[in-house]
Amino acid sequence: MPGEAVRVTLFLQYAANGIANGFVIGLLALSVVVIFRSTRVLSFAQGSIASLSTYAFFQMFTRWQWPVALAFVFAIAAAALIGIGAWALAMLPLRRTDPLTRTVATLALVLVLQMIMRTRWGGNEEFIKPLLDSRITIGSFVIGAQQVLIAVVAILATSGLTFWFRRSFAGLALSAMADDPSTARLLGVNPARVAATAWSIGAVLGALAGILITPLLVLNPFQMTLLMVTAFGAALLGGFDSVPLALGGALLIGIVQSVTTGYITTSGFSEAFGFIAVFAVLLLRRGHATSLLDSLARETAL
Amino acid sequence: MTKRVRFFAISAALMLSAAACGPRFQSPQAQPDTFETVSVLGGTPSTVPSASTTSTTKTQLVRRLIGSRSDRGFKVTGGTITIGGLFPLSGGLSSIGTPAAQGAQAWFRYVNDHGGIEGKKIKFIPCDDRADDTQSTVCAKRLVEEEGIFAMGPSFTPFSETVVSQLDSEGVPWIGWDGINKPGFSKSTVVTVGAAIEPMAHALVPYWYRQIEKETGIAPKKIGAVTLDVGPAGTYITVAKKYLCPKLGCTIVKDQRVNYQTTEYGTICRSMQNEKVDTVWIVTDPASAIKLFTFCREIGYKPRVGFLGQHGIVLDLTLKQSGPFANGTMANSAVVPDTEKIPPVNEMKSIMRTYYPDVSFGYWNTLAFASARMFTDLVGDVLRSGKELNRQTLLEAAAGHVSYDCHGLCKDVNLTPPMSQSGGNHWVWIVKAQNGHWVKVAGPLDAYQSETWPCPGRPCA
Numbered sequence A: 001m002p003g004e005a006v007r008v009t010l011f012l013q014y015a016a017n018g019i020a021n022g023f024v025i026g027l028l029a030l031s032v033v034v035i036f037r038s039t040r041v042l043s044f045a046q047g048s049i050a051s052l053s054t055y056a057f058f059q060m061f062t063r064w065q066w067p068v069a070l071a072f073v074f075a076i077a078a079a080a081l082i083g084i085g086a087w088a089l090a091m092l093p094l095r096r097t098d099p100l101t102r103t104v105a106t107l108a109l110v111l112v113l114q115m116i117m118r119t120r121w122g123g124n125e126e127f128i129k130p131l132l133d134s135r136i137t138i139g140s141f142v143i144g145a146q147q148v149l150i151a152v153v154a155i156l157a158t159s160g161l162t163f164w165f166r167r168s169f170a171g172l173a174l175s176a177m178a179d180d181p182s183t184a185r186l187l188g189v190n191p192a193r194v195a196a197t198a199w200s201i202g203a204v205l206g207a208l209a210g211i212l213i214t215p216l217l218v219l220n221p222f223q224m225t226l227l228m229v230t231a232f233g234a235a236l237l238g239g240f241d242s243v244p245l246a247l248g249g250a251l252l253i254g255i256v257q258s259v260t261t262g263y264i265t266t267s268g269f270s271e272a273f274g275f276i277a278v279f280a281v282l283l284l285r286r287g288h289a290t291s292l293l294d295s296l297a298r299e300t301a302l
Numbered sequence B: 001m002t003k004r005v006r007f008f009a010i011s012a013a014l015m016l017s018a019a020a021c022g023p024r025f026q027s028p029q030a031q032p033d034t035f036e037t038v039s040v041l042g043g044t045p046s047t048v049p050s051a052s053t054t055s056t057t058k059t060q061l062v063r064r065l066i067g068s069r070s071d072r073g074f075k076v077t078g079g080t081i082t083i084g085g086l087f088p089l090s091g092g093l094s095s096i097g098t099p100a101a102q103g104a105q106a107w108f109r110y111v112n113d114h115g116g117i118e119g120k121k122i123k124f125i126p127c128d129d130r131a132d133d134t135q136s137t138v139c140a141k142r143l144v145e146e147e148g149i150f151a152m153g154p155s156f157t158p159f160s161e162t163v164v165s166q167l168d169s170e171g172v173p174w175i176g177w178d179g180i181n182k183p184g185f186s187k188s189t190v191v192t193v194g195a196a197i198e199p200m201a202h203a204l205v206p207y208w209y210r211q212i213e214k215e216t217g218i219a220p221k222k223i224g225a226v227t228l229d230v231g232p233a234g235t236y237i238t239v240a241k242k243y244l245c246p247k248l249g250c251t252i253v254k255d256q257r258v259n260y261q262t263t264e265y266g267t268i269c270r271s272m273q274n275e276k277v278d279t280v281w282i283v284t285d286p287a288s289a290i291k292l293f294t295f296c297r298e299i300g301y302k303p304r305v306g307f308l309g310q311h312g313i314v315l316d317l318t319l320k321q322s323g324p325f326a327n328g329t330m331a332n333s334a335v336v337p338d339t340e341k342i343p344p345v346n347e348m349k350s351i352m353r354t355y356y357p358d359v360s361f362g363y364w365n366t367l368a369f370a371s372a373r374m375f376t377d378l379v380g381d382v383l384r385s386g387k388e389l390n391r392q393t394l395l396e397a398a399a400g401h402v403s404y405d406c407h408g409l410c411k412d413v414n415l416t417p418p419m420s421q422s423g424g425n426h427w428v429w430i431v432k433a434q435n436g437h438w439v440k441v442a443g444p445l446d447a448y449q450s451e452t453w454p455c456p457g458r459p460c461a
Helices: A002-039 A046-063 A068-094 A097-120 A146-169 A169-177 A181-186 A193-216 A224-238 A244-262 A271-284 A290-298 B001-022 B054-065 B069-073 B094-113 B135-143 B163-170 B199-216 B231-246 B266-275 B286-298 B317-327 B343-355 B363-383 B391-399
Strands: A134-138 A139-146 B080-087 B121-128 B220-228 B249-257 B279-283 B332-335 B427-434 B437-446
Touching: A002 A046, A002 A139, A002 A146, A002 A169, A002 A193, A002 A244, A002 B266, A046 A068, A046 A097, A046 A193, A046 A224, A046 B121, A046 B427, A068 A097, A068 A193, A134 A146, A139 B286, A146 A169, A146 A193, A146 A244, A146 B286, A169 A181, A181 A193, A193 A224, A193 B135, A193 B286, A224 A244, A224 A271, A244 A271, A290 B199, B080 B094, B080 B135, B094 B121, B094 B286, B094 B343, B094 B363, B121 B135, B121 B231, B135 B163, B135 B279, B199 B332, B199 B427, B199 B437, B220 B231, B220 B266, B220 B286, B231 B279, B249 B266, B266 B286, B279 B286, B286 B317, B317 B427, B317 B437, B332 B437, B343 B363, B363 B391
Parallel strands: B080 B121, B220 B249, B220 B279
Antiparallel strands: A134 A139, B332 B427, B427 B437
16 A cells, blocks of 8 residues: 555656646636637737747846846836737737738737747747745655746736736726627727737736746747647637636646656657647537536636 | 738738748848858758759769759869858757857868968858758758858758768768768768767766766666657667666666657656666756756755766756756766866867857867867868869878877877778767866776677777
């Protein structure tokens, strides 16, 4: 039985290691959900926006040696501006087109943003030192403080976002615009302002993900875009509407990827297994669990 | 109206995409701080057909009919020697490719700034192959056919399986190749001062094993490997499983493969801890090594005898980012470690810093610098002998160096191609991570004299 306990502990440890990654994927997924929910545009540019915001943080924190808090605040502010800029340059001119057209335009945005990053910072890999360098021990569990920070920030951001969406006029306007644009306009909701706000929030969420995970990985123009692929899987689980389901999907992917890495030594398996987990859940939605998940999605939609 | 708008939107998106992919010849702006005075090729595989589709027979036929375009660089008649280089200047291996390119470029610029080689200037054109075989062949094709290079010069392109054969079939010498893969060592057109992985592994692992045994009194029996999922890294593991461990008495208990997208290093560290391995052998690029060090430090895990590395992570950057946690990590180098306080190293550093003040030193740019210097040595040999400088005389000049020492940066390298027969470079230095630097602890060791080398005293067939 002690052997069994060790195995269980190890499994839990692997799962715990996947949670931080899951939260990062979750933040990226939420950035997609926020924009989709408000504008019906599936933004493929969130990874690149996150990378650009992280480069801004890197420039201030690593290159200019600003204090971390100051660099963080300015990078988040820059992210909000990048989001608004992306909307103004890529979405506003296409505001009378259908969402599919605007979705395609976000692909162009990805490439333009990557070109900007490559031109300004080059294609080299850059590194950001961890914001927290200690570790936390709970029983036999040891986890890095940076990973805990990621989880805390992601939970706070998600809770704050949900509260804001449900309790504030601006938040309700975002949901109203998606549900019934005509009525929302009659009630005085400005669609342009709603879209700009959604893009801005989406960019901030992406920036949080990038700034928090990059110290554990590397910074290059593509890293966050690669993570976005996984984030889309998570957002898909929530039907691109539900914050908790998207976050849950992201955690599922993060945990499955981590556990898979712990038991399978071949590279590439973990990435694939994360998606397999999502597809399995999606298949379930077609069957017995459909009503449960659908009602969950409806109830937890923004 | 909507359809028209959609059409224009999609057209605009496609145009933006094409623009974002960059011009066919990528300008130096992608590496603004790296190459100020030379053109850097890179770019769009889709716009140029792959060289691999061009058969040798077809090339020969075209040569006979109209004279091969690649023969444009067959001999040097003017005052400029145009050579190419392949480096991953962007993407997953750029942390190695960029300093390597800087090392070669620094030497060529230094030579040009001091009058050239017998009055001839070097025009070095590095191409960004992104460590991608397809892009390498595209780069090589462009360099040969469009730039008309005389030869391929110092390069770092370890994952390009086809480019060596491609250039060999075109008769283009590759002087300063560093690709690690076996084909390069067996071609009569390839000359390198870099060592193959086999001798490096046979020098590193037995030395490390005996050293640990001596220091701790317990031999490191269980090795956990974290291996970048590419051929050259896999060769280290294959050699260890086939020759090193059976002879020494160790076992690779876990061979965890990773790629550039791998993020689960926390789990990898944890699984190594669970396996109770004596060491974690980091057979990756610097960036992956940094991620591994970062996550293992995060969870407070260090194996019993610390980490073992290999030449792929011997770069200041690796240790600068990993901090003291990486101290004690042992690795190998086929050239003199850059931390040695000897005149050849001091001279190299001084030249490199002249052109690239922020350069990160390590195995790769020392090797590239030495390779560039070898190139100019061979060209100088030909020119001073009064012979015509052509591809054949260049290779003949290489064959004249059976004990080349890279002006103090390498030892006793037989430059006669093919290197697999002549032996090439089989001298290895052992370095250890100490407070942000790779410091020499042993060497040069003759890999052919290693207790595990299967063909004692000579290269294996």
